[in-house]
Amino acid sequence: MRNLVIMPAMAQNRERMNLGEYAEEATIIIDEPVKPANHFIEANTQEVTLNHLKNDCITPVFSKDNELTINHAQFVETIQDAAQSFFSGEKVEQATIRTSHIIKGRIPEAIHKPANQLLESDKTIYYERAAFSIDVPTIYETVGGNKLNLSIVGxxxxxxxxxxxxxxxxxxxxxxxxxxxxxxNLCIFTDGYKDDLRVSNTTELYRAALELFSNYNPARHIYLMQQLGDTSMSEHQFCQIIGKMRLYQC
Incomplete structure (x- = not known):
């Protein structure tokens, strides 16, 4: 009966077995975090938080009947709630907010104070304009090698x-x-669906936002974008399109 021979561990015999010519150094792959898309034309705007709008800013009123406006914080919160409700089960990011045209004031008790003697508690502010964006990263598609996430702007x-x-x-x-x-400046450029909403309270705003979301068909939109990649035109057709675009305003 032959003797049983136990071979040494392969790692200890790498050089003897000449594995070096096949072995390669390990390559460490690091997943870089995806930078969120910037949906703003920033210009003279500044980024603010929802807490700042809620706690540090006053709410303007209609002076004839002293009725409150829907302030910027309520606008953002209402659309955020509507998005989370409509896209239930998807990941809805918190809104990114930018504001501009700050309006400064003071409380009634500080009306006669010189400006250099005003305390922080004497000052009031609000922003004339506000814009926001909300990303839905779990609803996405790759078109032409580009990853596109669904987003909401207002x-x-x-x-x-x-x-x-x-x-x-x-x-x-x-x-x-x-x-x-x-x-x-109240400009929105989108490849999706947009609308002007005229409402008197947050309940109407919530309902109008849900209706806008339901009027948009993301699957059909993706299909049309994919089909566009397979579309071609002649030089003559391209010139005709450019010519009609230039004459459109006439």
Whole structure:
């Protein structure tokens, strides 16, 4: 009967077995965090938090009947709640907010104080304009090698209303799509669906936001974008399109 021979561990015999010519140094793969998309034309805006809008800013009123406006914090919170409700089961990020045109004031007790003697507790502020974006990263598709996340953007400005009159429905602009750009001048550029919402309270705003989301079909939108990648045109057709675009305003 032959003797049993126990071979030494392979790791100890790497050089003897000439494994070096096949072995390679391990490559460490690090997943870089994906930088969130910037949906703003920033210009002279500044980024603020929802807590700042809720706790540090006053709410303007319609002077004729002293009725409150829907302030910026309520606008953002209402759309955030509507998005989380409509896209239930998906990950909905917290809103990123940018504001502009700060309006400074003071409390009645500090009316006669010189400006250099004002305390922080004497000052009041609010922002004339506010815009926000909300990403839904779990709803995405890759089109033409580009990963597209669903996002929601909104903007409103107090200067679009006459605050010296009685309360009237307020204007809000909202959009949902895979490529959105918003600025504080009430401009929204989107490849999805956008609409102007005129509402008098947050309940109407919530309902209008849900209706806007339901009017948008992301699956059809993705399909059309994918089909566009397979579309071609002749030089003559391209020139015709450019010519019609230049004449459109006429």
């Amino acid at each position: 903007v409103r400005a107090y200067n679009q209303m006459n605050l010296y009159s009685k309360k009237v429905p307020e204007l809000f602009r909202l959009a949902v799509g895979f490529k959105n750009i918003v600025c504080a």
